[in-house]
Amino acid sequence: MKKTISIHLGKQQFVIEEDAYLRLNNYLTTLESSFNNEAGTIEIMEDIEMRCAELLCLQTANGQHVITLKEVDEAIVSLGHPEEINEATSADNTTEKMYNSQQSEGVNQPKRLFRDVENGSIAGVCTGLANYLAIDPVIVKIIFVLLLFLGFGGLTYIILWIVVPNAKTPADKLKMKGKAVTVDAIKEEIENAANRFEKSAHSFARKVDQKGSEISNRFENIGLVLGKLFGIMFIFFSFIWLLSFTLLLSGNIEVIPITGDFHYTSLKSLLALALPVSQTFQLYWAAIWLIGLGAPFFFITLGIRMLLGNSKKLISFALLLFTGAVIVGIILAIIGGVQIARDFSVVTEIENKQITTHVDSLYLEELPSFSDNKKIITTKEIDFIQIENKRIVEEGVNFSYRNSSDSLFHVHQIYTAHGATRGNAIRRASVINHPFEIKGIKLLISPFYSYPMTNGFRSHNVEIIIEVPTNKKLFINNIAVESTTTSHGMIYAGKPINHWVVGGTDDK
Amino acid sequence: MNIDNTQAQMRKGILEFCILNILLTKEAYPSEILEQLKNAKLIVVEGTLYPLLTRLKNAELLSYRWEESTGGPPRKYYSITPQGLNSLAALQTTWDELVTAVNSLKK
Numbered sequence: 033m034k035k036t037i038s039i040h041l042g043k044q045q046f047v048i049e050e051d052a053y054l055r056l057n058n059y060l061t062t063l064e065s066s067f068n069n070e071a072g073t074i075e076i077m078e079d080i081e082m083r084c085a086e087l088l089c090l091q092t093a094n095g096q097h098v099i100t101l102k103e104v105d106e107a108i109v110s111l112g113h114p115e116e117i118n119e120a121t122s123a124d125n126t127t128e129k130m131y132n133s134q135q136s137e138g139v140n141q142p143k144r145l146f147r148d149v150e151n152g153s154i155a156g157v158c159t160g161l162a163n164y165l166a167i168d169p170v171i172v173k174i175i176f177v178l179l180l181f182l183g184f185g186g187l188t189y190i191i192l193w194i195v196v197p198n199a200k201t202p203a204d205k206l207k208m209k210g211k212a213v214t215v216d217a218i219k220e221e222i223e224n225a226a227n228r229f230e231k232s233a234h235s236f237a238r239k240v241d242q243k244g245s246e247i248s249n250r251f252e253n254i255g256l257v258l259g260k261l262f263g264i265m266f267i268f269f270s271f272i273w274l275l276s277f278t279l280l281l282s283g284n285i286e287v288i289p290i291t292g293d294f295h296y297t298s299l300k301s302l303l304a305l306a307l308p309v310s311q312t313f314q315l316y317w318a319a320i321w322l323i324g325l326g327a328p329f330f331f332i333t334l335g336i337r338m339l340l341g342n343s344k345k346l347i348s349f350a351l352l353l354f355t356g357a358v359i360v361g362i363i364l365a366i367i368g369g370v371q372i373a374r375d376f377s378v379v380t381e382i383e384n385k386q387i388t389t390h391v392d393s394l395y396l397e398e399l400p401s402f403s404d405n406k407k408i409i410t411t412k413e414i415d416f417i418q419i420e421n422k423r424i425v426e427e428g429v430n431f432s433y434r435n436s437s438d439s440l441f442h443v444h445q446i447y448t449a450h451g452a453t454r455g456n457a458i459r460r461a462s463v464i465n466h467p468f469e470i471k472g473i474k475l476l477i478s479p480f481y482s483y484p485m486t487n488g489f490r491s492h493n494v495e496i497i498i499e500v501p502t503n504k505k506l507f508i509n510n511i512a513v514e515s516t517t518t519s520h521g522m523i524y525a526g527k528p529i530n531h532w533v534v535g536g537t538d539d540k
Numbered sequence: 541m542n543i544d545n546t547q548a549q550m551r552k553g554i555l556e557f558c559i560l561n562i563l564l565t566k567e568a569y570p571s572e573i574l575e576q577l578k579n580a581k582l583i584v585v586e587g588t589l590y591p592l593l594t595r596l597k598n599a600e601l602l603s604y605r606w607e608e609s610t611g612g613p614p615r616k617y618y619s620i621t622p623q624g625l626n627s628l629a630a631l632q633t634t635w636d637e638l639v640t641a642v643n644s645l646k647k
Contacts (some may be wrong), residue, residue: 035645072594072598076590076591080587083590083614085613112586116587117585269636344571
């Protein structure tokens with residue numbers, strides 16, 4: 033029992049055995065190639081096919097219904113083999129004979145560059161190139177992927193795709209491999225193609241179907257390759273993120289430079305300073321961990337999925353889990369944010385100290401710091417956060433002056449702090465420490481003030497208000513200032529005192 | 541030197557001439573042309589006819605029309621064109637000259 037195929041040849045329909053069909057197809061394709069794209073090849077083939085149909089018809093007129101190899105072979109003998117036809121009809125016989133014999137002696141032609149779509153994965157660019165250069169196609173593909181990372185790989189591939197022709201006909205394929213394009217070689221090539229087709233045709237769709245899905249296959253392949261690339265990138269970068277995150281935050285790696293007690297502190301301690309209220313701190317700590325771990329794990333899982341090309345339940349579940357973690361982290365952070373805002377909601381100022389003096393002139397100067405009984409003029413360090421004796425030290429004290437209501441100098445020291453409640457704020461303010469004193473005619477103000485670490489950064493502030501009697505003078509940077517104007521300034525360590533007049537130009 | 545080759549060469553030269561001659565009196569479809577050429581033993585393999593027909597048609601020495609036939613596929617009927625007639629006349633002259641020449645040499 034044999035398989036039959038229904039064909040349409042020369043405007044007639046035939047039922048033909050499978051092997052007979054292959055032989056016939058082989059013959060017709062070889063014949064067509066042998067005309068070498070001569071003008072009118074299509075018409076010639078049309079006529080030949082019609083004659084072929086006529087011959088086959090004559091044989092089936094004998095009552096036979098199915099075309100077998102016998103009939104096909106007889107028809108081929110009648111019509112003639114490609115060499116015979118070409119010999120009898122070619123334009124210049126002698127030169128072609130010489131050309132042919134030369135080729136059939138096995139002299140290999142130089143290879144020509146084609147794309148090999150049949151064997152390639154996306155558009156056959158790499159495979160064709162590999163063929164031309166006689167390298168392993170896999171190596172060429174690796175090179176292209178590397179070039180893709182360098183930036184111009186994708187563009188190069190696309191340009192080659194457009195410019196380099198596809199090896200479609202058997203003649204092309206022979207040229208691609210550098211074999212001589214003789215009729216024998218073409219026949220061989222077609223037989224090989226037929227074998228390959230036969231094998232794939234048994235397990236997959238027919239030729240017509242294949243043509244249609246070919247295009248979508250190409251796109252699928254591109255998508256797959258890109259997906260794998262992205263997968264690798266995701267995993268790589270997430271891993272780095274994870275690593276640095278864990279190191280930085282896991283509490284005790286100390287990378288933030290501060291001065292004073294320690295030279296460095298960890299991010300965790302820094303966070304504690306910003307969020308003194310323990311509940312807020314915990315919220316944020318949890319949020320940081322959730323997001324900091326959830327996000328890279330999410331990307332790693334995504335990357336794995338893209339590499340594997342499918343998604344098992346476990347992977348989908350993991351993705352959901354990590355997304356959930358990140359979302360929860362964000363929610364916590366928002367809640368924490370609200371709490372922080374509340375913690376700043378109340379601000380109080382308290383007057384810590386007031387000194388009165390009846391001298392005639394007052395000189396405003398910086399109160400120097402001492403260490404080991406030696407006066408420190410300036411200490412320039414990396415100016416980030418200063419912590420000494422578990423107290424945060426800040427630099428920069430505001431001062432302002434205005435008219436006094438009586439004939440005496442009054443100097444007020446005002447502490448400011450924020451808190452969630454009034455009591456909270458007052459408590460924070462009262463533990464600020466800021467040294468200042470009047471020695472004779474000098475008003476010495478320290479440019480530094482400090483407050484306990486546990487208070488956190490809550491916009492603590494220190495301000496000095498100087499009341500100047502109308503007939504007396506205040507000297508800033510040894511220059512008398514107009515006491516009738518109100519003005520303010522700031523004292524920093526080791527610099528001349530800045531001050532400026534409200535509504536006027538800077539004083540000298 | 542290859543005798544077969546030369547014989548083929550000789551036949552090849554006159555095939556087109558013969559085709560034009562066949563179509564001189566009336567039109568014919570390829571199978572008919574084939575029959576006559578076979579009877580005259582000018583053609584061995586049928587495949588040789590078709591490229592020649594197409595070449596002659598492309599050179600505008602022949603033209604064709606389709607005719608539907610009952611109980612069979614449509615057929616191409618080839619006919620000679622005025623240009624073809626001219627070429628035929630020229631070939632005829634050459635043929636006569638050749639015959640004369642060869643005969644005079646044969647002795």
